Amino acid sequence: MWKKVIAAVLLISLLTVAIVQAVNKQTKEPEPASQTAASQKGPAVGSMAPDFELKTLTGETVKLSNLKGKKVMLNFWATWCPPCKAEMPDMEKFHQEVGDEVTILAVNIDPQLDVQAFVDEYKITFPIPLDTEDAVNEEYKVLSIPTTYFIDSKGIMQHKFVGSMKYKDMKEQVGKLK
Incomplete structure (x- = not known):
């Protein structure tokens, strides 16, 4: 019972x-669909670029907000990524041409791998910040690499380019920045 x-x-x-x-x-x-989509896309073009501070491959510290007054090309890449490898020679050529007029920050998202060997192989001379905690990658909601943000001198994101860029793309997008 x-x-x-x-x-x-x-x-x-x-x-x-x-x-x-x-x-x-x-x-x-x-949650509204538009809000869900926005949260997955990362910061919107036309908004202030989220600030971050990272150590570069050479040990220097770079903080995005310290670059106000300069045009910034913020690129996210990895050593194993074929499209990233394809765009690096053009990025270096562009860097050599524009000098201090544009700051290129190529944020590496796989710093546990041999980034220095990659930099040496491609003879890269622009700064390579290392996203060791994956925090900046998460903040910018980078889903596909390479992804590049073009940020104007006021710190406003003016364009987002997903995929491998050619030299002409870099020149065109930076030419639109103020």
């Missing part, structure tokens, strides 16, 4: 929990 009573109590308890959870799921308001 006691076994039947205990079994009935357990069964009623489980049904109650299931009903409460089902009701709670139905009463929760879903």
Whole structure:
């Protein structure tokens, strides 16, 4: 007899929990689709670029907000990425041409790999900040690499380029910056 009573109590308890959870799921308001999409896309073009501070491959510290007054090309890349490898020679050529007029920050998202060997192989001379905690990559919601943000001298993101860039793309996008 006691076994039947205990079994009935357990069964009623489980049904109650299931009903409460089902009701709670139905009463929760879903996040608007536009808000969900925006949160997955990262910072919007036309907004202030999120600030960050990272150590470069050479040990220097670079802070984005310290670059106000300069045009910035903020690139996210990895050593194993074929499109990243394809765009690096053009980025170096562009860097050599523009000099101090534009700051190129090529944020590496796989610093556990041999970034120095990559830099040596491609003879890169612009700064390579290392995102060791994956914090900047997360902040900018980079889903595909390479991804490049073009930031004007006021710190406003003016364009986002996803994929491998050619020299002409870099020149065109930087030419639009103020």
